[in-house]
Amino acid sequence: xxxxxxxxxxxxxxxxxxxxREAGLIELAIFSERRGMIARIEAFAPDVILIDMANPQRDExxxxxxxxxxxxxxxAMFVDQSDTAAMEAAIEAGVSAYVVDGFAKAxxxxxxxxxxxxxxxxxxxxxxxxxxxxxxxARISIDAAKALLIKKRxxxxxxxxxxxxxxxxxxxxxxxxxxxxLLMADKMMGGL
Amino acid sequence: xxDRLRFGFLPLVDAALPILAHELGFAEAEGVTLELVRxxxxxxxxxxxxxxxxxxxxxxxxxAIANTLGLGRPPVPLAAPFVLGLNGNAITLRPEIxxxxxxxxxxxxxxxxxxxxxxxIRSGNRMRFGVVHRYSSHNYMLRYWxxxxxxxxxxxxxxxxxxxxxxxxxxxxxxxxxxxxxxxWNSVSVERGAGVIIAVTAQIWRRGVxxxxxxxxERLAAEPEPYHGLMRALWRxxxxxxxxTKLDQIAxxxxxxxxxxxSARLIKGAISDQILFAHGAARVHVSxxxxxxxxxxxxPWVSQAAWLYAQMVQAGHIEHSASRYxxxxxxxxxDIYRAALRPLGVPLPGASAKLEGSITDPMGVGxxxxxxxxxxxxxxxGRQFDPDALDxxxxxx
Numbered sequence: 001x002x003x004x005x006x007x008x009x010x011x012x013x014x015x016x017x018x019x020x021r022e023a024g025l026i027e028l029a030i031f032s033e034r035r036g037m038i039a040r041i042e043a044f045a046p047d048v049i050l051i052d053m054a055n056p057q058r059d060e061x062x063x064x065x066x067x068x069x070x071x072x073x074x075x076a077m078f079v080d081q082s083d084t085a086a087m088e089a090a091i092e093a094g095v096s097a098y099v100v101d102g103f104a105k106a107x108x109x110x111x112x113x114x115x116x117x118x119x120x121x122x123x124x125x126x127x128x129x130x131x132x133x134x135x136x137x138a139r140i141s142i143d144a145a146k147a148l149l150i151k152k153r154x155x156x157x158x159x160x161x162x163x164x165x166x167x168x169x170x171x172x173x174x175x176x177x178x179x180x181x182l183l184m185a186d187k188m189m190g191g192l
Numbered sequence: 193x194x195d196r197l198r199f200g201f202l203p204l205v206d207a208a209l210p211i212l213a214h215e216l217g218f219a220e221a222e223g224v225t226l227e228l229v230r231x232x233x234x235x236x237x238x239x240x241x242x243x244x245x246x247x248x249x250x251x252x253x254x255x256a257i258a259n260t261l262g263l264g265r266p267p268v269p270l271a272a273p274f275v276l277g278l279n280g281n282a283i284t285l286r287p288e289i290x291x292x293x294x295x296x297x298x299x300x301x302x303x304x305x306x307x308x309x310x311x312x313i314r315s316g317n318r319m320r321f322g323v324v325h326r327y328s329s330h331n332y333m334l335r336y337w338x339x340x341x342x343x344x345x346x347x348x349x350x351x352x353x354x355x356x357x358x359x360x361x362x363x364x365x366x367x368x369x370x371x372x373x374x375x376x377w378n379s380v381s382v383e384r385g386a387g388v389i390i391a392v393t394a395q396i397w398r399r400g401v402x403x404x405x406x407x408x409x410e411r412l413a414a415e416p417e418p419y420h421g422l423m424r425a426l427w428r429x430x431x432x433x434x435x436x437t438k439l440d441q442i443a444x445x446x447x448x449x450x451x452x453x454x455s456a457r458l459i460k461g462a463i464s465d466q467i468l469f470a471h472g473a474a475r476v477h478v479s480x481x482x483x484x485x486x487x488x489x490x491x492p493w494v495s496q497a498a499w500l501y502a503q504m505v506q507a508g509h510i511e512h513s514a515s516r517y518x519x520x521x522x523x524x525x526x527d528i529y530r531a532a533l534r535p536l537g538v539p540l541p542g543a544s545a546k547l548e549g550s551i552t553d554p555m556g557v558g559x560x561x562x563x564x565x566x567x568x569x570x571x572x573x574g575r576q577f578d579p580d581a582l583d584x585x586x587x588x589x
Contacts, residue, residue: 056355058235
């Protein structure tokens with residue numbers, strides 16, 4: 001089974017590719033660069049095409065699928081309309097697939113399920129990364145605000161942190177937000 | 193209790209009515225909470241709608257017909273009870289080609305421009321055009337114009353699909369020689385000096401149907417109430433859209449990151465019909481460039497669906513049959529429009545179809561409620577379209 005993965009995110013494509021390879025599906029190709037993509041896909045002659053739903057190129061590709069003589073008429077994977085749960089899962093995950101007409105549905109289902117779980121895994125990874133990034137940014141702001149209080153108010157570190165925490169509790173905000181407000185105020189006052 | 197409706201859209205200026213129905217509170221006032229879901233392709237907008245992940249969608253009218261007939265996807269009957277707007281698209285060519293066929297920077301006579309384009313093509317210039325979707329009004333309007341100017345759109349030129357965000361790049365790199373797209377994408381190409389607008393679609397068909405509110409017929413029949421409320425909210429949004437005092441506010445709303453994520457200045461140009469035809473030129477007012485509200489613009493004339501069907505047949509996208517023609521026409525639902533908007537007291541046409549392109553001077557038309565005057569709805573070549581005489585229309589080609 002030849003599988004084409006079309007994704008503007010090379011990182012996500014790699015995550016999907018890894019999952020498929022582990023499952024023993026090795027005839028894979030990733031297409032990330034728009035230029036000349038159609039010709040490269042036609043040359044690869046996939047049986048299955050996986051593409052992220054947010055990719056603006058879907059309409060261009062569907063037209064090619066309609067008119068291409070080189071490709072064996074891939075159709076949207078939602079051919080099996082009875083399987084609403086699978087469709088829902090795919091749309092939720094943001095993955096869509098095209099399957100060459102006549103290809104056995106039974107062989108497609110596991111590929112699609114794998115793609116869905118990989119898409120979801122990638123989304124979780126990205127959320128975790130975003131969280132890690134914002135945690136890091138919060139840490140940096142709090143440290144800078146503490147340093148400011150130590151310098152300008154002659155406090156020790158524990159007292160500076162306690163002050164930030166109390167202000168946050170009083171205002172119902174996060175410590176990092178209070179720290180950022182303090183830094184902003186200091187900047188606007190020209191560091192006076 | 194309010195009804196929640198998920199509404200799929202693409203970031204285009206003509207998604208204005210659903211966005212404004214939500215942002216200006218018209219939907220809430222009708223007891224409908226809209227959740228707007230933005231996609232980047234019509235394929236994804238269609239998938240969400242067809243498989244129940246959204247409840248309604250902003251959709252090119254011919255795509256609603258294509259989905260109903262099962263072109264490219266399994267057939268799912270869709271209903272279009274409300275037109276979200278007429279026209280608003282333009283044809284933009286690479287500057288060096290435009291210079292040969294139009295007075296750069298100003299609107300011209302599109303029949304003459306087309307004649308000069310035909311001359312260029314006949315003298316051996318192979319041209320490729322990009323349209324936003326195979327089953328888009330843009331594609332059929334471009335084809336209609338080319339054919340009317342003696343250019344066979346199937347033989348003499350190549351027409352391919354280019355997603356709007358790539359249109360300016362495709363012009364710049366020479367991947368295509370011309371594009372027919374909606375706003376703000378023509379303006380983006382013009383601002384970058386990548387293209388020159390040679391025609392707006394309102395010059396090709398003064399009342400060309402563009403996007404519609406698309407709903408699954410089954411859903412609409414089962415739960416009409418929330419959709420009726422939605423349609424009244426969309427009508428109010430149209431009223432706001434044409435209110436000149438709201439122009440800046442509307443441009444600002446549409447430009448937001450969650451909607452078009454684009455330049456409020458370019459959007460304002462489009463919604464006020466102030467068109468920049470070429471980089472460095474002055475903006476020119478083009479009457480009815482976008483036509484979203486007046487003269488019952490939102491009424492789904494069955495003859496508009498019929499006209500689109502005729503173009504789809506001529507493009508080779510549909511093989512004509514009486515049953516397909518019926519199915520295509522039944523996508524447009526004037527009865528539902530009347531039922532939903534009756535409480536607003538707005539003019540409701542009595543007829544459901546008309547002779548398209550037959551009005552040259554303002555004309556009163558029969559209504560079941562209110563008073564309605566329709567003005568010029570001509571095609572650039574003066575042809576008329578009678579939905580009851582499809583065979584004769586197709587045989588002329």
